[in-house]
Amino acid sequence: MTTVDTVTGAAKTMVLNMGPQHPSTHGVLRILLELDGETVVKAVPDLGYLHTGIEKSCEDKTYSQVITLTDRMDYLNPLGNNLVYCMAVEKLLGLEVPRRAQYIRVLMVELQRISSHLVWLGTHAIDLGAMSVFLYCFREREEILKIFEMFSGQRMMTSYIRIGGLALDPPAGWRQAVQKFLNMMPARVDEYETLLTQNPIWIGRTKGVGYISPEDAIALSMTGPTLRAAGVAYDNRKVFPYSSYEEFNFDVPTRRESDCYARYLVRVAEMRESLKIVKQAMEKITDEGPIKAEAPGIIPPQREKMKTEMEALIYHFKIFTEGFSPQPGEAFVAVESPRGELGCFVASDGSPKPLRVHFRPPSFINLQALPKLIEGQLIADVIACIGTIDIILGEVDR
Amino acid sequence: MTESSSQKASVVVECLRSWSPQAVSEVIEFRGETTVVVSRNLLRAVAERCHADSKLQFNLLSDATCLDRYPVEPRFELNYQLVSIPRRDRVRLQVRLSGQDPVVDSLVPVWPGANWLEREIFDLFGIRFSGHPDLRRILLPDDWEGYPLRRDYPVEGFRDVPSSGDLFKKSSML
Numbered sequence: 141m142t143t144v145d146t147v148t149g150a151a152k153t154m155v156l157n158m159g160p161q162h163p164s165t166h167g168v169l170r171i172l173l174e175l176d177g178e179t180v181v182k183a184v185p186d187l188g189y190l191h192t193g194i195e196k197s198c199e200d201k202t203y204s205q206v207i208t209l210t211d212r213m214d215y216l217n218p219l220g221n222n223l224v225y226c227m228a229v230e231k232l233l234g235l236e237v238p239r240r241a242q243y244i245r246v247l248m249v250e251l252q253r254i255s256s257h258l259v260w261l262g263t264h265a266i267d268l269g270a271m272s273v274f275l276y277c278f279r280e281r282e283e284i285l286k287i288f289e290m291f292s293g294q295r296m297m298t299s300y301i302r303i304g305g306l307a308l309d310p311p312a313g314w315r316q317a318v319q320k321f322l323n324m325m326p327a328r329v330d331e332y333e334t335l336l337t338q339n340p341i342w343i344g345r346t347k348g349v350g351y352i353s354p355e356d357a358i359a360l361s362m363t364g365p366t367l368r369a370a371g372v373a374y375d376n377r378k379v380f381p382y383s384s385y386e387e388f389n390f391d392v393p394t395r396r397e398s399d400c401y402a403r404y405l406v407r408v409a410e411m412r413e414s415l416k417i418v419k420q421a422m423e424k425i426t427d428e429g430p431i432k433a434e435a436p437g438i439i440p441p442q443r444e445k446m447k448t449e450m451e452a453l454i455y456h457f458k459i460f461t462e463g464f465s466p467q468p469g470e471a472f473v474a475v476e477s478p479r480g481e482l483g484c485f486v487a488s489d490g491s492p493k494p495l496r497v498h499f500r501p502p503s504f505i506n507l508q509a510l511p512k513l514i515e516g517q518l519i520a521d522v523i524a525c526i527g528t529i530d531i532i533l534g535e536v537d538r
Numbered sequence: 539m540t541e542s543s544s545q546k547a548s549v550v551v552e553c554l555r556s557w558s559p560q561a562v563s564e565v566i567e568f569r570g571e572t573t574v575v576v577s578r579n580l581l582r583a584v585a586e587r588c589h590a591d592s593k594l595q596f597n598l599l600s601d602a603t604c605l606d607r608y609p610v611e612p613r614f615e616l617n618y619q620l621v622s623i624p625r626r627d628r629v630r631l632q633v634r635l636s637g638q639d640p641v642v643d644s645l646v647p648v649w650p651g652a653n654w655l656e657r658e659i660f661d662l663f664g665i666r667f668s669g670h671p672d673l674r675r676i677l678l679p680d681d682w683e684g685y686p687l688r689r690d691y692p693v694e695g696f697r698d699v700p701s702s703g704d705l706f707k708k709s710s711m712l
Contacts, residue, residue, distance in 0.1 A: 188676065359650045361598060361649065474619075489607075496603075
């Protein structure tokens with residue numbers, strides 16, 4: 141059990157246990173707060189309540205079986221987790237993914253980014269007392285989840301992105317569904333902004349709260365909207381483009397104030413940028429074309445081929461009984477998740493099961509800066525600061 | 539591998555070699571990624587160099603993780619993923635540690651962000667970081683025995699799982 145050594149040791153401070161079952165901790169996070177009146181003197185986060193040993197489980201599965209586990213880490217960004225893991229294994233194998241599959245991946249991941257930011261906005265607003273924003277955000281998120289269900293058959297744990305490509309071809313009528321969403325969404329983002337951006341209570345609760353300097357943010361390895369709100373334009377999609385992002389035209393929103401309000405503005409601007417990317421991706425995706433790489437023995441063959449070709453049947457049997465074995469080596473891939481730099485490190489020893497799978501969870505590392513954000517602030521601001529980092533405890537604890 | 543990434547990789551290696559000939563003990567190139575293997579006692583110095591050198595400027599520690607090659611010795615490989623935001627570059631530092639003496643200098647003085655990453659490695663692999671300000675378990679309870687991500691730790695854990703028959707017996711006794 142984590143305990144807190146009080147800074148002053150004097151009787152005037154009090155130690156308060158916040159969580160692990162506090163509604164604003166978005167999961168099960170416990171924070172020990174040393175308070176002087178209403179001011180936080182020291183904060184010690186205590187994690188691990190959701191630790192399920194996903195990285196250990198990965199070592200006991202074949203490369204393809206791991207994909208379903210990645211869905212369950214950051215449950216607001218399952219497609220992003222699929223993508224980073226599949227890209228790491230593809231790098232290990234030296235596999236090139238068809239352009240069309242890369243565009244569809246971008247489309248899905250950007251829709252996922254919007255849906256994740258919607259959940260963040262809704263829950264962050266509800267933590268700070270704005271109830272109605274939550275209802276609006278979840279209304280639009282539902283539309284995105286319907287698109288995911290259309291593509292993959294699942295609303296949340298999609299496992300849609302597979303090693304070497306995608307699970308399925310886009311369904312009939314997907315263009316109309318995405319276009320309908322694109323037509324609707326810009327006005328809806330404006331609607332959230334009318335509720336919050338000029339709202340005096342919202343500004344009072346967020347402006348000037350939770351400041352961190354850009355130097356401290358980089359030193360503490362912070363990434364994502366929290367770093368960009370401090371004026372550092374570090375976005376993996378621009379700095380180290382992957383999955384054909386170099387062909388897309390979009391901006392990286394940054395602010396200089398580095399407070400909760402700036403992070404809110406950055407995330408709202410990111411939603412608008414993601415809409416731009418989705419629109420461009422729709423234009424790039426052709427109606428015909430491959431969605432999987434050509435790699436017999438690694439990518440499962442098509443059903444029709446299995447019924448006419450003996451080799452296809454043998455490969456199918458071998459892939460699903462023993463898996464495939466990449467050559468020994470290590471690969472690290474990083475993508476931009478809604479929360480920051482999501483990395484995946486995969487090591488192979490030449491056997492069909494990975495030697496090691498490690499994820500660089502952005503919210504775990506961003507959470508490290510929480511004491512820096514809240515020490516010296518009021519206890520009411522702790523809730524604003526936890527919300528503004530956008531932590532997902534499933535990913536923090538894995 | 540593209541031309542530019544191999545050139546960038548050689549910049550890192552040359553820069554470290556010109557600073558100290560022993561700094562780099564091995565360079566591994568695989569799928570366009572550069573891994574610089576460093577000996578254990580030079581890790582802190584090399585990390586400081588990577589961080590401070592104006593030609594390198596690795597200001598962000600992206601990730602740190604461990605890999606267990608049990609039963610091969612040296613069994614542990616620590617991997618640090620460094621990012622240079624101004625130079626748009628990545629490199630991986632690697633240190634190999636034996637199973638008898640898994641101790642290495644902490645990098646928290648260089649990148650404060652290494653704090654929780656090293657705590658996680660300590661928690662799951664049992665590697666000790668000398669000079670770490672707060673080396674406690676982070677994900678597992680403080681009284682947990684063993685280090686679960688080591689390869690000689692079974693996936694199901696060490697505890698005795700009662701058979702379903704035993705479970706039934708206990709519940710009927712209650």
